[in-house]
Amino acid sequence: MKRPLGAQISHALKDRGVDVIFGIPGVHNQEMYRGIEEAGIKHVLARHEQGAGFMADGYARATGNPGVAYVITGPGLCNIMTPIGQAYSDSVPMLVISSCLDETQLQRGQLHQMKDQRGAAETVADWSCQANDAKAAYGLIERAFEEFELSRPRPKHIQVPIARLEAEADPPPFPNQPGLHTKALPPDIAPVLSLLNISRRPLFILGGGARSNLWRQILTQLGAACFTTYAGRGMAGSGYALDFGAMLPRPGSAEIIASADLVVAVGAELAEVDLWRTHLGNSTHLVRIDLDPEVLADRHRASVKLQADGESFAQALWAVAEQVKPATGWTSREVAEVRTRWRREVDAERPGIVPVVDALRAAIPADTMIYSDMTQFAYVAKEVWDMAYPYHWHHPTGFGTLGYALPAGIGGAVARSGKPTAVIAGDYGFQYTLQELGTAVELGLSLPIIVWDNGKLKEIEDSMVRGQIAPNAVVAGNPDFCKLAEAFGARSAEPESLRNMQAAVRDAFDAPVPTLIRVKTDIL
Known part of the structure; x- marks a missing residue:
């Protein structure tokens, strides 16, 4: 009617x-x-x-x-x-x-x-x-x-x-029959297969568009190493021996990529926020698989390009993977040594955060979906925290806006009723959208909200120091976050040790309302 x-x-x-x-x-x-x-x-x-x-x-x-x-x-x-x-x-x-x-x-x-x-x-x-x-x-x-x-x-x-x-x-018409998506088929990937057959050190870069649960099997069958972008974390699952992780921004990753004799980037923009450098580092064939023609035509100038979604490409590749003799050029020892070195670099660049990240990771279920904000804690975690599942860590990577984590986490928790969801925010960025605590309380969300409180815009302060600028306008008076959370009807905790932090996080997943957990830098 x-x-x-x-x-x-x-x-x-x-x-x-x-x-x-x-x-x-x-x-x-x-x-x-x-x-x-x-x-x-x-x-x-x-x-x-x-x-x-x-x-x-x-x-x-x-x-x-x-x-x-x-x-x-x-x-x-x-x-x-x-x-x-x-x-x-x-x-x-x-x-x-x-x-x-x-x-x-x-x-x-x-x-x-x-x-x-x-x-x-x-x-x-x-x-x-x-x-x-x-x-x-x-x-x-x-x-x-x-x-x-x-x-x-x-x-x-x-x-x-x-x-x-x-x-x-008048009423809206019934939805029209959706169009059929053109998918990659085994014959379409013949050029990629030919290159894999002559490759000794194939390297895959899996981005957010690589969507498939086949990648672990494919990489294992091919003997291929891999990197992931931040959006592609978890695509190979945790513990794959030839996974360099989400370490593309490490300067040393260019050297590793240069040592590969074939690079295959799937659903990855390879943009500034993926690399933080102008050149990927490859010295040989680059293969690009992406839905977006603009990506295929970018500055990286791939020698083989296939416009397709990552899932259908993975299915097509898996269908013929047995035709490729597994490569033997990578070793698990090589990858482990490089990752250990990079982890130490991360720890040295932002001291004191890695142990807190490790403690938090140990405290939450592996299938927790995490929403993070622009904060040093997240910057460290994105590099050293291996994800067991893809698309379980969401971060405002490209636009880089503050205030993302809490409301996005609320949206995620609404979608994942009964499944664990967590929020990670910095003390400054959290104040952009802290009023959404009211929405989270109204919805009765069992949502741990970890607020990393270093009392300042620490990343900006560090950048100013590197630029030989006297730090200015990087310190702001914070409210009492715990009392503020309680005023909204949420729970709160201010743990004094990593063990107490872990207990507070575990309790938060079972609470009838969200729990704000204020973590200060002196928790160690």
Whole structure:
């Protein structure tokens, strides 16, 4: 039956599998809230649109399905632009639907008015479009979900004029048959197979797009070594003897890569934030497998390129892997010695953090999904903490925004009901979105929130010192985080030893509300 378009949009989303929407209602988008419960969708009320966006991001990373957020005109859209930018940078499927003013060219001084709201969103989204009627709204939703499935997943923004949201509209059409994704088949990978057959030291670099549970078997069969990007951690599982880990940013990794006689990068951008240098280091053939043509045409100039998703490539490679004689050029001793040296480098660069990371890792279940913020603790952990499972550590790698961890962790915990989820944040970045503690308490999430409190912007201070700049504006007075958490209704702990920290973390997974665990640098 006919309903206001705002209500029909929720039904269109439900038809496409959406079961949770994150957002904040306002007078401009209230019509979108008319249909949420009617459609059988759960709504999570954030405390800030930035939090809603990060929650949608965290939900999408935990499930692989698009995260959806509803926001209002103007400031609501502006507030969620940072999460949109983060989702774009990290290839996260997210759909943001906002209201917009009916007319902005003639009238000035309207509530929430912007000069060009759609254009502003387009600077950080994959695309931003305005739907001026029901047909356009339904069509844009269809397009967004089709692209989430068939191409590199990135955030989309749809805005609908307020009058259109309020106007009666026919029901949305049933979702169209999705397009079939072109997948790699054994004949397609013949050039890669030929190179593997003559390779003695093949090296794979597995990125976030390498998605497959076959990589451990493939690498073992081929006798290949591997690196992972931060997003690809866990792709080979923990304990693979020829895994160099997420150590691509180590300067010495270029030397290791140069020693390989074949480098195969799967679903990895090999961007600045993956390498922190301009050249990968390879001195021989580079093979690239990626969905994105822009990646295939980048500065690394691969000699073999295949546009395909990582999963189908892995399946095609595994189907013919027995045709390749296992390489013998790598040894587990060589890899272990290099990793030990790099671990010592990490410890020397940011002293005192590695033992705390090790203690935390020992305290949590291996299948815990972790959401981290831009903090020195996470920078160390991403290099020395081997993941048993892929896609279980999420970090704002590309855009590098502060305040990501807590709301994203909430989104992940909503998606993973009954499974362990944890948050790691620094004392400064945590204050960007700490108000979302209220949302976590309302939802009754058993969420450990580890706040690494060094009392300053330590990474920036260290950078200033390296640049021979007298440290300035890097120290801020912190609140009493434990009392603050308790004021929201959460639990808190301030352990004085690593053993006490481990106990607090274990208890937090069983608590009926989130637990803030303040870890100070003198805990050792």
